[in-house]
Amino acid sequence: MHSVRWLSVAQASKVLGQLVSVVVLSRLLPPSAYGVMALAGVMLTFASLLRDLGTGAAIIQRKNLSPVLADTVFWLNVAMGLGLGLILAAAAYPISLFFREPELFPVMLLMSLGFPLGAVTAVHQAWMERHARFRELAILDVFTQVGGLCLSIGCALAGWGVYAFVVPSLFTIGVSSTWLWFKSGFKPGRQWSREEFRSLWGFSGSLTAFNFINYFARNADSMIIGRMLGAGPLGQYGMAYKLMLFPVQHMSWVVGRALLPRLSGIQDDLPAVREVYFKVLGGIALLSMPIMVGLWSLRDPFVAVVLSAKWAIVAPLLGWLAPVGIMQSLMSTIGSTLTSQGRTAALFQLGIFNTATVLAGFFLGAQYGVVGVAAGYFVANSVNFVVTVVCMGRWLQATPGPLWRQMKAPVVSSVVMALVLYGAGIGFEHIVLPLKLQLGMLIAVGAAVYLGVLGLAFGLSPQSLLRTLKGKS
Incomplete structure (x- = not known):
């Protein structure tokens, strides 16, 4: 498959970047820094499932994609992203108390900023995948991976601890969202359809429920x-x-x-x-x-x-x-x-x-x-x-x-x-x-x-x- 070739390029860069990250950062950061980020990741992954609701897959899977459906998905994702960002920010302190990790509080506050940023362009990415524009997505992935890795190593050398993971993450979300907004070709309108929303739930409801179930299976060990x-x-x-x-x-x-x-x-x-x-x-x-x-x-x-x-x-x-x-x-x-x-x-x-x-x-x-x-x-x-x-x-x-x-x-x-x-x-x-x-x-x-x-x-x-x-x- 032609698409696999470009996706493989992007993923090869990520694998190489993560290998370098493991070798370098494991010597610069203590296990506790990885642990704090893992705890934050548990909450962030859960919120990510709520933000998407399986709507990206619905954009790709539909044989005939109407503009009304695309707009409905866009505004649904924006609302979920904004809401989840606020909820995560409000829950950051109680969650840090539950896990008895004070450093988790500021980490989650910063990471919550990524949800409204990412939600705005979730449909834009699904739009490009639907049209098999994997070459452009691969270039974006490689650029953000290299930039994030450089930032991560720089922050670790500067003694920023767990923030060596936080800063690159926000960089990746910010750059990706900006690029997708201007380059995807999808221009959201102001349309909203209750009928399309109900049809979305018929497809995405079970998929989202599966993703929630799968989330607990993959993250219960960390909790x-x-x-x-x-x-x-x-x-x-x-x-x-x-x-x-x-x-x-x-x-x-x-x-x-x-x-x-x-x-x-x-x-x-x-x-x-x-x-x-x-x-x-x-x-x-x-x-x-x-x-x-x-x-x-x-x-x-x-x-x-x-x-x-x-x-x-x-x-x-x-x-x-x-x-x-x-x-x-x-x-x-x-x-x-x-x-x-x-x-x-x-x-x-x-x-x-x-x-x-x-x-x-x-x-x-x-x-x-x-x-x-x-x-x-x-x-x-x-x-x-x-x-x-x-x-x-x-x-x-x-x-x-x-x-x-x-x-x-x-x-x-x-x-x-x-x-x-x-x-x-x-x-x-x-x-x-x-x-x-x-x-x-x-x-x-x-x-x-x-x-x-x-x-x-x-x-x-x-x-x-x-x-x-x-x-x-």
């Missing part, structure tokens, strides 16, 4: 750790979670963002939807599995080299969270797929089950500390993964055979890579080499083995691999 254990342990857990999540999250985001418009265009052709969906899963697995299996296999030297001694607990946390990364990367496509079919009610029902399972895992695991939370998260995601695969098979009227044909190459190749890395790690115990050199050599060995098995056992050359990832036959 539990922040309340029970404090900002320091939350910062350490958040670092492990970020290392697990952001590579697969960005890859899945690229595919998911391009997947909804594509599937919406063929929503009445179920066999075609199945074919695209399975190819997308195979493409995600080809990338996410070796990264997460490699991270799991090399977690101890990776943490020692990339982070520092104050982050040592991240290694055992990754032992539980890296496998979760594989499962979540594959499950991340269900939202776009079911939304394209108009089955947001089914998405909501699945979200209820998944959230209940994850919450149970968090509460049981929290009795054993931060590592227990990670272990509970792994068990809950394993259950949810099996249930999700079964449900998607029924809803798409699919059999296991076509899915396994897409998945067997990355699964087998990743398992072989893990076994080789295990043996190589034992061998390096008897060789005196700098840890950085050992890690570099092991990464090279793992990549060579993975690509070698793909080529020798499954006939996937680098060229055919690229075609597969692009979704071409």
Whole structure:
């Protein structure tokens, strides 16, 4: 897909930027700064769901988009953005008292400014995505990512602590909103339609409800750790979670963002939807599995080299969270797929089950500390993964055979890579080499083995691999 190419450029810049950020900022900032920002992020993510209400997806999914609907969505988003900004500002102090973190108060006050700014151009971004203008969006993403990273490092060097995260965030929102307003081509009018608003709720209501349910599943760990254990342990857990999540999250985001418009265009052709969906899963697995299996296999030297001694607990946390990364990367496509079919009610029902399972895992695991939370998260995601695969098979009227044909190459190749890395790690115990050199050599060995098995056992050359990832036959 042409759109995937440009989205991949934008996400590659974000991945690179976040890698640099992790390596540099983890040495300049304490875990408590990460913890405070994680607590603020819990509240901000919740407010973001309220602001959008799934209306962006409605703009993209509608076959025939009327100006009245676009205007209705615009004014709804503006009202929600302004209201939520005020609510967050008013709630900042009580929330800081609940989590016993005084620094959370000014952080949330500043971050609340982003909601009215972002809400004004939410429709503008959806408008550009609907018209597949991903090249322009990619350029914007790269610019704001580079600018935000420079600001973040500068603030950290200046000793600004947690504000090294706050300032770049406001910069990104401000620049993005200004650019989208003038460049998107969408010009909001003054129209408002009750009928269009009611039709929006029929589509977006279940989608928003699913997003709320999914929010609690993804953020309950931060709330539990922040309340029970404090900002320091939350910062350490958040670092492990970020290392697990952001590579697969960005890859899945690229595919998911391009997947909804594509599937919406063929929503009445179920066999075609199945074919695209399975190819997308195979493409995600080809990338996410070796990264997460490699991270799991090399977690101890990776943490020692990339982070520092104050982050040592991240290694055992990754032992539980890296496998979760594989499962979540594959499950991340269900939202776009079911939304394209108009089955947001089914998405909501699945979200209820998944959230209940994850919450149970968090509460049981929290009795054993931060590592227990990670272990509970792994068990809950394993259950949810099996249930999700079964449900998607029924809803798409699919059999296991076509899915396994897409998945067997990355699964087998990743398992072989893990076994080789295990043996190589034992061998390096008897060789005196700098840890950085050992890690570099092991990464090279793992990549060579993975690509070698793909080529020798499954006939996937680098060229055919690229075609597969692009979704071409």
